[in-house]
Amino acid sequence: MLATLALDAGRAISHVDLADELWCGQPLGNVRNALQAQATRVRRVLDGKTGQGPGLTVLRAVGNGYLLDIPPEHVDGNRFLDLAARGAALLHCDADRALELLQEALRLWRGPALLDAGDGLRCRSAATLFDERRLTVWEDIVSARLAVGDNRQAIADLSQLVAHHPLHERFYEQLMLALYRVGRHSDALDLFHRLRARLDEELGLEPSDRLKHRYAEILSQDPRLESTAAVWSQQVGQRIAAY
Template structure:
């Protein structure tokens, strides 16, 4: 339990690199409303343990790596050394390039998503602050995936994993943009009937889970596919079972 609490302290410090995190915030994250004899001393003990654990990794004295300040504790690292910061920076840069330079956007967004290896703050999500940070990071990850897919659709010949996009659209039903992108990807792949079925599937899931109808953007995409609107781009010719185009 102590090592998990040390991980929670490190996570909170790392999410605000170079900035002091007050002791009372750390104590609240670790114990919440659970009574603890002397919270300040308990936090200090965990920080001391954390310093010893990190010294072989950082190559710095623990008290230099995690500094004591007037207001709490500070993780003395550059923001660029923290994956969450790097992800946000790359994702933000990529989002700004989707329309003016989609090829460059793909590079930035793939780097951003490549930093992920599992759920955000996977082992330290018990406290309220870590949970809130994790939820925000997960939302930003999905948004980055949406931007990446949009950029790929704008670049001829850029491969898109339809199966991954299908999984995301099904998992995150409330994110209608994922269903729109999936419909467009399927349509461009010459799979118009499947693209239309995505709309009906999203409609059923929204009605069942949220008692909602799809929004205007999803309806417009559905109608555009029905009409084979030229603004959607040219679909690839459908293939027959023999492998020849129909």
């Protein structure tokens, strides 16, 4: 219940929507009583954390629902999304500051998003959004490192990211560029072939045209790979397509 209300902090959620989220369509004898019991438990926890007395809790009953009466920016999930957006906006003009903001965003994480928040549609959809945005933040962090010339730390980050996300092509593309820049040309090319074999074996697919283009650049030792433009040239097109 707390997670559901926090996702819409400052806005009321109806009894019907809350019940559907908490019990996923399971039949209830008395929805209002069930929600009141949950609200009492939440208030007990919140009052203990904030030191507020009875009647001053941030969890409020309003009309035919409940709301968490706090500013949206006080919710870590919203803070994460805000920091991620601010960092992404600075990538091309101030990579160092972008890196600070993006790392601050990741420090808010304590594990998988909304891990114990139940199976309701609101929380599961939000968890998917947060998890996908975290991957994009990692892409942006690596891009910032590559932009400022920190190729070795980029390799260290990407080696772990590729291990945890073995089919995420953007991480492979970034790792190929970082390896090339530190003189590991054969490793960069081998990485492409390993991904190509894995995609074919598991999905019956070929690498994207974007990744093939990066492979061709490395194969020909294109001097543009050493420029900052190489970090952004394909990412910009990818972002435009995504939106």
